[in-house]
Amino acid sequence: MTITANERLGLNPTDPRPAEETRPLVDRTQTNPLFGDQKMKLGLFGTNCSYGLIMSHAPSTYEITWAHTKEIAQRADQLGFDVLVPVARWKGFGGSTNFNGNCFETYAWAAGLAEATERIAIGATSHLPTVHPIVAAKAATTIDHISGGRFALNLVMGWVPPEMEMFGREQREHDARYDFGQEWLDFATRLWTEEGSFSIDSEFFTGDLLEAYPKPHQAPRPALLNAGNSPRGIEFSARNVDINFASLDTLDNIKSYTDALRAKAREEYQREIKAMTYGLVVCRDTEDEAKRAFRQVVDEGDWGAAGNVIKIAGSGESQSFDHAVREMQERFIAGWGGYPIVGTPEQVAEELGRLNEAGMEGMIFGLIDYNEELKYFGERVIPLLKEAGLRH
Numbered sequence: 001m002t003i004t005a006n007e008r009l010g011l012n013p014t015d016p017r018p019a020e021e022t023r024p025l026v027d028r029t030q031t032n033p034l035f036g037d038q039k040m041k042l043g044l045f046g047t048n049c050s051y052g053l054i055m056s057h058a059p060s061t062y063e064i065t066w067a068h069t070k071e072i073a074q075r076a077d078q079l080g081f082d083v084l085v086p087v088a089r090w091k092g093f094g095g096s097t098n099f100n101g102n103c104f105e106t107y108a109w110a111a112g113l114a115e116a117t118e119r120i121a122i123g124a125t126s127h128l129p130t131v132h133p134i135v136a137a138k139a140a141t142t143i144d145h146i147s148g149g150r151f152a153l154n155l156v157m158g159w160v161p162p163e164m165e166m167f168g169r170e171q172r173e174h175d176a177r178y179d180f181g182q183e184w185l186d187f188a189t190r191l192w193t194e195e196g197s198f199s200i201d202s203e204f205f206t207g208d209l210l211e212a213y214p215k216p217h218q219a220p221r222p223a224l225l226n227a228g229n230s231p232r233g234i235e236f237s238a239r240n241v242d243i244n245f246a247s248l249d250t251l252d253n254i255k256s257y258t259d260a261l262r263a264k265a266r267e268e269y270q271r272e273i274k275a276m277t278y279g280l281v282v283c284r285d286t287e288d289e290a291k292r293a294f295r296q297v298v299d300e301g302d303w304g305a306a307g308n309v310i311k312i313a314g315s316g317e318s319q320s321f322d323h324a325v326r327e328m329q330e331r332f333i334a335g336w337g338g339y340p341i342v343g344t345p346e347q348v349a350e351e352l353g354r355l356n357e358a359g360m361e362g363m364i365f366g367l368i369d370y371n372e373e374l375k376y377f378g379e380r381v382i383p384l385l386k387e388a389g390l391r392h
């Protein structure tokens, strides 16, 4: 027997169930391009944060204003891009740019863009320890309704201690962050999917007579994303999310990663998962021009910010500019450590094809000048992707 709203308040169970509680939910394959049939999905990454994916003073018209971020989103929407994934950032990484320091909060950003766009999936990126699942689940549901079922939630555990300290939180040990994340997500999922009310008494959360209405527009819940690449992170992704974002260097590594990720989800959790990657795309008429533009990003790079990122990520203890550290910093300076694609429209389309063959079902990327370069990408690269059968 379903209990009524009155019962859930501890009052008399006389009222019938409100009609909205039984509203049929929408099949998300019909509303969310992340579940659509484009073979190689395209997204933009980091268009809510200063400098986007480049820690560099290389010239760009890119700026963090609402008008500009909206224009980029609308252009991507018109070009048929599949998703926008923002970066959740509470303070910058210092250096001469204070990289990413100027940053729109992502649930609010997503809500605004959901209203301003028509087809593209809109993501919010959420540090799970910074927001209670009741608030986050409700915000996600609200954006899902605004967008008509196009919302995606990127679940991040919080890896930058100075940010977590802003919330008066101590950084949990690496794997314990995912234990917390699992409880957080289980809580939010119950709010998205369960009728009536329930109670929770777990390690990290307690609550009685919990409920959330309306339910999300997409059934059974909004799209979920995660970028865990560690064994525990991959476990979390395989168990829970629709898309994992991988940070990888070679096509061989990508193939073995995507195969293992899918096998894990299928064999251990009886579910399907997609893999996508990210990086900087620099596309110009000639290879030489593209390489020069990429080189300029590195030459005018903010080595201070890149060094801070690498230091915090724990992967580069040395401040000396030996070859390995310099190369790693170059990858961070030009694309946040992602997979760089630099070349002519033909070369960019071919590389996206190779990534797809290696098991990547999409790429979210940054551009040195998002808005300006998007026009070029739309005119020169998308037709080639269509010819190659990667897009329609």
Ligand SMILES: Cc1cc2nc3c(=O)[nH]c(=O)nc-3n(C[C@H](O)[C@H](O)[C@H](O)COP(=O)(O)O)c2cc1C
Residues within 6 Å of the ligand: 045, 086, 087, 088, 089, 125, 127, 156, 157, 158, 159, 160, 227, 228, 229, 230, 231, 232, 233, 234, 245, 246, 247, 278
């Ligand atoms: C596509 C992508 C988006 C990410 N977005 C954020 C973000 O917005 N905020 C953040 O703090 N970390 C972000 N990260 C960092 C991931 O959260 C980080 O790589 C992850 O915590 C590493 O997990 P692991 O140690 O399990 O591999 C992102 C990573 C990727 C690849």
